[in-house]
């Protein structure tokens with residue numbers, strides 16, 4: 001049976017890799033919708049190849065060019081952030097792949113779930129900001145969130161056929177980023193160019209900076225808490241620079257299961273789209289004997305405090321994780337614009353969390369308001 005997939009953020013790192021999977025498994029998937037923030041040339045090539053029924057161009061400044069593009073291919077067009085929901089209505093997908101970045105993916109993801117679609121979720125900030133709402137909606141509608149984060153996908157694979165009540169903890173692995181060995185002083189001098197060079201994964205700019213600060217791992221702890229309904233104390237992080245083991249689960253008898261593979265998101269995306277089925281693909285097999293060693297160490301929370309801020313925010317609950325995410329989005333943008341130093345990213349997040357007044361059990365409106373207010377705070381610091 002062929003599934004209709006709609007990709008929000010089709011021009012990004014995850015979006016383009018998802019299309020690689022769709023191309024290779026075209027007998028299983030048809031692409032019914034695509035969206036970009038503003039990369040019209042790439043979107044043009046994607047339309048030519050995959051023939052979607054409708055597209056979204058989110059950046060309102062590109063609306064005129066987007067209209068010309070849609071007319072050329074005689075397909076439906078929606079624009080702006082609100083247009084992402086309209087795109088879902090127009091395309092009637094079976095699976096929505098949320099591969100946008102930041103809180104931008106929250107509303108369309110909730111809408112996709114409301115429409116009864118499964119969601120293959122890469123955009124982790126969706127669960128960081130609205131995890132409780134999203135999981136509640138998925139349960140209510142009887143649809144699945146399929147994780148496209150290699151760590152959570154690894155955990156889901158390790159849990160196949162296992163009883164959750166026998167789980168002791170999950171261990172999320174982290175490469176440690178490009179600055180794992182730098183002192184605090186050296187961290188203060190790193191440039192965006194250096195931070196954008198990830199040692200093991202090739203990804204979009206924001207997640208690459210989040211990996212360098214370890215905020216990415218903090219987000220994944222929050223994501224794991226929601227996805228697997230686990231108390232935060234049962235989620236640990238281990239630095240594993242080789243990025244061969246993508247995560248582990250430990251059961252009450254002390255048995256550990258791990259998922260290993262080469263670092264290629266193709267595999268993770270394929271696994272999420274087909275879950276729980278497996279199919280042969282062209283991904284290079286992992287050559288175990290060519291690996292020198294697999295090493296593990298504890299994260300250093302003094303040099304990389306963002307990880308501890310994530311634990312703190314999830315313990316606080318409510319809108320604290322919204323403030324965490326908003327402050328991080330602003331601080332990363334300011335770092336990339338060379339307005340602040342690398343070590344000022346955690347300072348801005350700390351300052352924003354300190355000023356934030358948490359609302360517990362927020363609805364969508366309260367989440368969006370907390371996001372707006374925290375952005376203002378983070379800009380002012």
Ligand SMILES: NC(=O)c1ccc[n+]([C@@H]2O[C@H](COP(=O)([O-])OP(=O)(O)OC[C@H]3O[C@@H](n4cnc5c(N)ncnc54)[C@H](OP(=O)(O)O)[C@@H]3O)[C@@H](O)[C@H]2O)c1
Nearest residue numbers: 009011012013014037038039100104122123124203204207
């Ligand atoms: N890359 C990875 O290996 C990886 C792994 C695990 C999880 N993730 C998560 O997956 C998400 C996507 O990551 P990525 O690396 O693919 O990012 P990316 O390369 O920056 O791509 C983001 C996509 O979203 C679009 N977009 C950007 N801002 C938007 C907005 N405000 N509204 C709507 N669309 C917007 C972009 O359009 P333009 O092309 O026009 O900018 C692009 O298509 C992130 O949340 C990341 O943390 C990524």
